[in-house]
Amino acid sequence: MAFTLLVNGVEHKVEVASEASLLNVLRDDLGLTGAKYGCGEGQCGACTVLVDGSPVRSCRMQIGAAAGKKITTIEGLAADSSLHPVQQAFLELEAFQCGYCTPGMVMSAAALLRRIPQPRREQIITHMNGNVCRCGAYLRIIEAVQHAASSGKRTTHAAAS
Amino acid sequence: MRPRPDTEVQQHDAIERLHHTFEVHRRDFFKLLGAGLLVGTASIHVSTQESGAGRRSRPEMPENLDSWLHIGENGQVTVFTGKVEVGQNVRTSLAQQVAEELRVPLASVQMVMGDTELTPYDMGTFGSRTTPQMGMQLRKAAASARATLVKMAAEKWQVPESDLLAQDGRVREAKSGRAISYAELTQGQRLTKTIFEQPPVTGPEHWKIAGQPMSKINGRDFVTGAHKYTSDISLDGMLHGRVVRPSAFHAKLASCDTAQAGKIPGVTAVRDGDFLGVVAPDKITAERALAATRVQWDAPPQPSERELFSYLKTHTSEPEESERDQHVAGSVEQARPQAAKALRQTYTVAYIAHTPLEPRAAAAEWKDGKLTVWTGTQRPFAVRDELMSAFHIPRDSVRVIVPDTGSAYGGKHTGEVAVEAARLAKAAAKPVKLVWTREEEFTWAYFRPAGVIDISSGVKADGALLFWEYDNYNSGPAAIRTPYEVPNQRIAFHPSDTPLRQGSYRSLAAAANHFARESHMDELAHELKLDPLEFRLRNLKDERLRAVFQGAADKFGWGKRAGSPGRGLGIAGGFEKGGYVATCAEVAVNHEEVKVVRVVEAFDCGAVVNPQGLKNQISGAVVQGLGGALFEAIHFENGRILNPHLAEYRVPRFSDVPEIEVVLIDRKDQPSMGAGETPLTGIAPAVANAMFSAVGIRLRSLPLVPQGLPTRAA
Incomplete structure (x- = not known):
């Protein structure tokens, strides 16, 4: 079947089976391999992308449900050459080890900060609990989200003044 | 000593x-x-x-x-x-x-x-x-x-x-x-x-x-999604593979019909001995071909989880006569009657899964008789040898390339996915990528060995260890020796016939042996009414091990406050692979809910090369060790894994993670040693000991609280 997808601001027409997941199409048809396969069950969060601004487990979303919606993947998160504050914070605090969970973590965190710009620690834990980091970098990830939140605040202030 | x-x-x-x-x-x-x-x-x-x-x-x-x-x-x-x-x-x-x-x-x-x-x-x-x-x-x-x-x-x-x-x-x-x-x-x-x-x-x-402290040299590629793991590789004309898995371990292929699968456009079905797989232009088609394959397997009856520990103890093979596996000093038998207090206990550990977030994956390409395989393995040269022997080809005809991989933890020593992808690519005459599903990863990889550890010990009235008798069944010999001074010892590792395929896991058996030994040391301290740290130091000469115990204890505030009902403090430590570790844990118990709230871990691995990376390793090892300590366990019955999904196999998540403080002891005068493994070994006994301090229940099996705190039975 033919589907039209709007990914990172670019329109793509794909011809795939209707049971294909958004993750399959992103990775195999569009070559956007930032979102990862971790479990295929929506349990690990490695495949997290934004659909109309909300975090979605792309392994569990059939392609038809994603068609026509605004999809953002890790590849589209940075504006031009500057990293998104969450990416920058992950990099600065080295909030990862093997890095396989990182794209999903970053996307979940970006979605959280969009909804709650200054989350409390408990809100970060609750929101991010569906993302698994098997290397156990959780504490650094929490710190990175807090760091990104405070740097976002600084940016906003700078822009306002 | x-x-x-x-x-x-x-x-x-x-x-x-x-x-x-x-x-x-x-x-x-x-x-x-x-x-x-x-x-x-x-x-x-x-x-x-x-x-x-x-x-x-x-x-x-x-x-x-x-x-x-x-x-x-x-x-x-x-x-x-x-x-x-x-x-x-x-x-x-x-x-x-x-x-x-x-x-x-x-x-x-x-x-x-x-x-x-x-x-x-x-x-x-x-x-x-x-x-x-x-x-x-x-x-x-x-x-x-x-x-x-x-x-x-x-x-x-x-x-x-x-x-x-x-x-x-x-x-x-x-x-x-x-x-x-x-x-x-x-x-x-x-x-x-x-x-x-x-x-x-x-x-x-x-x-x-x-x-x-230096940042990861290619760190930017990980936060932008640019890094290509094996599973991200795309080769010209590449197809996707799936393997038809047996119904149970050790099953033999009785009959198979791939005619329907072969009729699907673009699909190649491969049968070679007991190996059965399909190749298709995309994952969905491969999935359909897999579903269209009709297979019957003959599986032999196999031991199940409920009989595991008695099975391991009764199916031992002759222990090796090596100093590693068998250690005797003094005479336990002569010392036994002289003990002021003696204690005999049994500890067990479950099979657990590495669960690397990137499942096993390989991309294989045959070109002019030469095979190139990209795969996430810890042993590229061993995988090359596996491919050489699987395909009867010379060394010059095989190249294995390992992209930076989505973790391994000791679980990616072998090359089965590389062999499978290469077999499929050979049949299809095109490059093939094969990525194991999470269920395959949980089932067809190998596990951290389960084991039973019996300890019989005796102490003198002044708290000096007198004898130490230690039998480890199947879990492994790593860190089996005690770092404490004991004049009379008999320590033995007994390999067993394992019901499940088992292999290396981060720290090998050091995690199990530390759990058993440090739990037992805690039990002895309580028998003697001695502070658990004081009891350890009384029996310990090794200066570096004493230093990490002291370092962790100072930072934790050990001895400054006591545990209280529902709130427990525990300590444990040891030595392995050149690293000295001591871990203090605080747990909070609320009805059945157990939460580890604070961990301090001191670690000495000689001269520190990169404190930034090292702290990340130590803290990560504590988190991973917490999973095996509290709730991780593979359940199995008659050759089948019963919980091969993340929804059923619980790994540590954000909400499980305590506050973790790392004390690095940077010994510029000592050679730099590895740190990937030993930091994992202190957490399970520290938590078990803290549990006892909190509620007076001694838990001697890992995982400690898979379903929350058991009803009072101790």
Whole structure:
């Protein structure tokens, strides 16, 4: 079947089976391999992308449900050459080890900060609990989200003044 | 008594040296990298011949070198190592050590890792050996290169070498201030040098780049999604594979019908012995082909989880007569009647799964009779050998490349996915990628061994250990010896027939042996009404182990406050693979809910190479160890895994993670040792001991609280 997808601001027409997941199409048809396969069950969060601004487990979303919606993947998160504050914070605090969970973590965190710009620690834990980091970098990830939140605040202030 | 280094590792060393004898690389590095200076080790094959001629080996042909390091005409440094990056951050820590010895900025060092065609032979990335062995090897290569460059400059300027200094990619004359870059020195040259017998390696006390916190050198690729893991690889014309899995372990293929699957356009079905797989242009079609395959399996009856521990104890094989597996000192039998207090207890550990977030994956391509496989493995050269033997092809016809991998934890030593992908690619005559599903990963990988540990001990009235009898069934011999002073000991490892496929897991059996030993030490302390730390220190001479216990205890505030009902404090520690660890844990118990709220871990692995990466490793090991301590367990029945999904196999998540403080003891006077494993070993006993302190229940099986706190039965 033919589907039209709007990914990172670019329109793509794909011809795939209707049971294909958004993750399959992103990775195999569009070559956007930032979102990862971790479990295929929506349990690990490695495949997290934004659909109309909300975090979605792309392994569990059939392609038809994603068609026509605004999809953002890790590849589209940075504006031009500057990293998104969450990416920058992950990099600065080295909030990862093997890095396989990182794209999903970053996307979940970006979605959280969009909804709650200054989350409390408990809100970060609750929101991010569906993302698994098997290397156990959780504490650094929490710190990175807090760091990104405070740097976002600084940016906003700078822009306002 | 000072604990010995792991003899397992010594065995690996022996195998590694033996292998080198047969290793002759035929590669032209200068063609690959351009002119410059190449530093390597002569293969023993060559040096034996030359030493027969009565002169030192200085082979001029790179064909005879295991090449470790190249300095190019542009000043670019390229390092070759068979080690792989699986998240433990050695790409960065090894580069730091080379940059340090060469006196060049970290950014000018490029690491080529885990490529059987380009890197010298390596046993594999395991056993915490990268830092002590490969780190030192590369430091020696780089120090030899630096000394060579200084000598070249001295000859060029006709000045004594002692007037010259290597600094920031240049050789500089102190007096005149004139300098020449490495690039200029090596311009147009094709120099090869072997590593010096006694290269001028820089001591950790003088380190400027090593020893400093450094960010992951390719970190940006991970936060942007640009890094290509094996599972992200796309080759021209590549197809997708799936393997038809047996209904149970050890099942034999009784009948199969692939006719329907083969009719699907673009699908190739492969049967070769008991191997059955399909290849298709895309994953969905491969999935359909898999579903269309009709298969019958004959599976033999097999032991199930409920009988596991009695099975392991009754199905032992003869223990090895090695000092590692069997240790006797004094006489336990003679000492037994003299004990003021004696204690006998049994501890068990479950099978657990590594659960690397990137499942096993491989992309295989046959081209002109040559096979290239990209795969996430800890042992690229062993996987190459597996492929050679599976396809009956010579070494020159196989290349294994390991992209930085989505973790391994000891779970990716083997090459089954590489063999499967290569078999499918051969049948399809096109490149094939195969990525195991999470369920396959949970089922067809191997597990951390389950085990039973019996301890019988006795102490004198003053708290001195008198005898220690220790039998480990199946879990393994790593860290089986006690670091405490005990005059009468009998320690034995008994290998068993294992119902499930088992293998290496981060820290091997050190986690289980530390759990049993440190739980038992805690039980003895309570019997004697001694503080658990005080009891340990009373029986401990090893200064470095005492120091980590003290370091963790001080930071934790041990002894400053007592546990209270529902709130418990525990301590545990030990030594393994050159690392000394002590862990303090605080747990909060609320009805059935158990939460580890605070952990302090002190660690000493000699001179610290990268404190930034090391802290990440230690804290991560605590989190991973927490999973095995509290709730991780593989459930199985009659050859089938009952919980092969993340929804059923619980791994630590954000909400499980305590506050973790790491105390690094940086011993500049001691060699740098690995840190990927030992930091995992203290957490389970520390938590078990804290549980006892909180609620008075002694839990002797890992996982401790898979379903929350058990009803009071102790």
